[in-house]
Amino acid sequence: xxxxxxxxxxxxxxxxxxxxPTWKFAEWLxxxxxxxxxxxxxxxxxxxxxxxxxxxxxxATADLLDQYFSDIAASEFGAWWTDEQDWPKIRNLQDFxxxxxCSPSETVIDLAADNDFPEGDFSGDVPF
Numbered sequence: 001x002x003x004x005x006x007x008x009x010x011x012x013x014x015x016x017x018x019x020x021p022t023w024k025f026a027e028w029l030x031x032x033x034x035x036x037x038x039x040x041x042x043x044x045x046x047x048x049x050x051x052x053x054x055x056x057x058x059x060a061t062a063d064l065l066d067q068y069f070s071d072i073a074a075s076e077f078g079a080w081w082t083d084e085q086d087w088p089k090i091r092n093l094q095d096f097x098x099x100x101x102c103s104p105s106e107t108v109i110d111l112a113a114d115n116d117f118p119e120g121d122f123s124g125d126v127p128f
Contacts (some may be wrong), residue, residue: 010113013098014049015056015064016105019072025099027105028088048072049108056104062093064104076100
C-alpha cells in the first residue's frame with residue numbers, strides 16, 4: 001500500500017457532525033417495534049456535512065447544531081420509523097442530546113475522490 005500524499009487528498013469545504021443514537025433512541029425504537037433484527041444496527045454512526053467554519057469552537061458548533069438538529073433528528077428517526085406522529089418531540093438541543101451523541105469535525109477529506117462511479121451505479125438509495 002502506498003503512502004498517501006497530501007496532494008492526493010480532496011478537501012471538502014464542509015464541516016461534519018458524526019451522529020450516533022443513544023440508548024434512549026434504542027428504547028424508543030424497541031417500544032415501537034418488538035423485533036429489531038440486529039440491535040447493533042441501531043448504533044451505526046451517520047456523518048452529516050454542514051456549512052464550513054474555519055474553527056468549530058463551542059459557539060460555532062452550537063450555532064450549527066441549532067441550525068441543523070431538527071433535520072438530523074428527522075433523518076435519524078425517519079430511517080427507522082416513517083410515522084412522524086410516533087417520533088419523540090425534539091424541540092431543542094437538550095432534547096436532541098437525549099437521543100443522539102454528536103461529534104463535530106472541522107475537516108472533511110475525501111480519500112476516494114478519484115473513484116468515479118459509472119453513470120447509473122448510484123441512485124441515492126444505498127442498501128445497508
